[in-house]
Amino acid sequence: MGGHRRRQKRFLDRSSCSSSLNFVTMMLVLCFLLFFWTGICLADGKQPNATHHHSSFTPINHDLYHTSGALLEEIEGLVDRHPDKLSIETISSKNKGYQAKMNVVTYCREKKECDGKSKLRILLSFGQHGRELITSELALRILSILSEEEFLPNTDRRSLNNTLDKLVIKVVPMENINGRRLVESGEFCERRNGRGVDLNRNWSVDWGKKEKDYDPYEENPGTAPFSEPETQVMRKLSMSFEPHIWVNVHSGMEALFMPYDHKNTTPEGAPSQRMRSILEKLNHLHLGDRCLIGSGGGSVGYLAHGTATDYMYDVVRVPMAFTFEIYGDTAASSKDCFKMFNPMDITTFNKVLNDWSAAFFAMFRLGALQVEDGLLHPGGVAAGSSMNKWISIDDYLNGYLMERRNRYGKKMEVLDLGMQEIRTYFRLFMLSSVLLMFMFCSRISKKNTRPIVTAISL
Numbered sequence: 001m002g003g004h005r006r007r008q009k010r011f012l013d014r015s016s017c018s019s020s021l022n023f024v025t026m027m028l029v030l031c032f033l034l035f036f037w038t039g040i041c042l043a044d045g046k047q048p049n050a051t052h053h054h055s056s057f058t059p060i061n062h063d064l065y066h067t068s069g070a071l072l073e074e075i076e077g078l079v080d081r082h083p084d085k086l087s088i089e090t091i092s093s094k095n096k097g098y099q100a101k102m103n104v105v106t107y108c109r110e111k112k113e114c115d116g117k118s119k120l121r122i123l124l125s126f127g128q129h130g131r132e133l134i135t136s137e138l139a140l141r142i143l144s145i146l147s148e149e150e151f152l153p154n155t156d157r158r159s160l161n162n163t164l165d166k167l168v169i170k171v172v173p174m175e176n177i178n179g180r181r182l183v184e185s186g187e188f189c190e191r192r193n194g195r196g197v198d199l200n201r202n203w204s205v206d207w208g209k210k211e212k213d214y215d216p217y218e219e220n221p222g223t224a225p226f227s228e229p230e231t232q233v234m235r236k237l238s239m240s241f242e243p244h245i246w247v248n249v250h251s252g253m254e255a256l257f258m259p260y261d262h263k264n265t266t267p268e269g270a271p272s273q274r275m276r277s278i279l280e281k282l283n284h285l286h287l288g289d290r291c292l293i294g295s296g297g298g299s300v301g302y303l304a305h306g307t308a309t310d311y312m313y314d315v316v317r318v319p320m321a322f323t324f325e326i327y328g329d330t331a332a333s334s335k336d337c338f339k340m341f342n343p344m345d346i347t348t349f350n351k352v353l354n355d356w357s358a359a360f361f362a363m364f365r366l367g368a369l370q371v372e373d374g375l376l377h378p379g380g381v382a383a384g385s386s387m388n389k390w391i392s393i394d395d396y397l398n399g400y401l402m403e404r405r406n407r408y409g410k411k412m413e414v415l416d417l418g419m420q421e422i423r424t425y426f427r428l429f430m431l432s433s434v435l436l437m438f439m440f441c442s443r444i445s446k447k448n449t450r451p452i453v454t455a456i457s458l
């Protein structure tokens with residue numbers, strides 16, 4: 001009897017011990033589940049608490065500004081009329097049911113020399129932020145001048161053509177067409193893409209770091225570097241084109257920025273000095289010395305992490321990587337977004353387009369001069385940047401592998417899994433490992449119970 005009771009007690013002890021073991025395992029599993037769940041939830045890229053600054057302030061003046069559809073039609077018209085100089089391609093990419101389309105216009109006089117890498121390559125992106133419509137108007141103006149339908153004042157066309165013969169220019173007129181459509185539907189403060197991610201925080205250099213004044217409505221970096229189709233397209237484009245000059249065109253202030261955005265210093269050395277000297281010349285010649293010049297991080301008043309220009313400089317190794325801020329109305333109310341980021345009257349509108357198109361063509365000329373002086377090398381990659389720069393594992397995966405893949409053609413297409421997918425698979429793998437461990441442990445604890453009880457009862 002007593003033995004039985006003792007046996008019973010021991011059995012209970014044992015079982016309570018094993019159940020407390022199970023409890024701990026359960027809690028661990030729950031913690032993991034919670035951890036993964038939050039991760040997966042964030043993968044939607046939507047911020048439930050984001051406040052929508054839908055305002056009834058100044059609307060878009062369509063006497064000055066094209067709709068995105070009309071702008072695209074204008075550009076396609078230019079390409080149709082000038083097939084000897086211009087071509088257009090549409091690249092689309094998709095991620096979790098979200099699709100982004102992007103038009104890329106390539107300018108090259110004398111088409112036969114355009115594929116060989118004998119020219120200076122320039123990549124320009126406009127409209128990365130939805131609300132900055134003026135930037136895409138500048139893209140149209142630059143393309144019109146390139147196709148000789150419009151002319152730069154005080155410029156000798158022959159010497160201009162002499163410069164343009166040495167260049168291939170790729171223009172992305174509307175990088176963030178989905179975000180722009182939101183703006184056109186009345187969300188005048190929207191700068192992010194069609195699912196709420198800031199495309200200038202979605203790149204891998206120092207990605208995801210948040211400053212104290214971080215506002216998810218403005219700066220949501222996405223679930224991972226390159227989580228957004230728009231960023232993926234731009235990365236591929238830059239990796240295959242290997243530009244010597246990159247300009248990310250924005251509005252909100254008047255500034256000529258060079259790296260870095262994620263820290264308040266500029267890179268050291270002569271190539272960095274050359275970047276600065278080009279910016280100083282543009283500012284003096286065409287922008288009335290109005291622009292702030294320096295590192296984005298040091299001049300704008302806040303650090304920005306995961307930006308396109310820092311990636312272009314550090315990973316793609318573009319020797320001249322810039323961010324131009326072409327217009328800003330600092331007196332406008334911060335809720336009156338369209339007014340803050342875009343000129344409202346025709347005089348200012350035209351002045352912005354005249355001044356900045358002149359600045360861009362001056363930059364083309366200065367770039368071509370650097371080739372003549374042997375400071376930029378059309379054949380090689382990024383002559384200015386040192387090759388022994390440290391590359392983080394993340395950048396290695398994100399950029400370096402892609403770069404190899406692009407160099408060797410389509411052979412390694414299988415590797416075209418974004419970091420996003422790799423992370424998801426890793427999560428699933430971890431989750432299943434934990435579940436397996438849990439099942440294994442509970443098995444063992446059951447197995448252990450029986451022999452001990454049996455031993456006592458015998």
Ligand SMILES: [Zn+2]
Nearest residue numbers: 129132250251
């Ligand atoms: Zn912007």
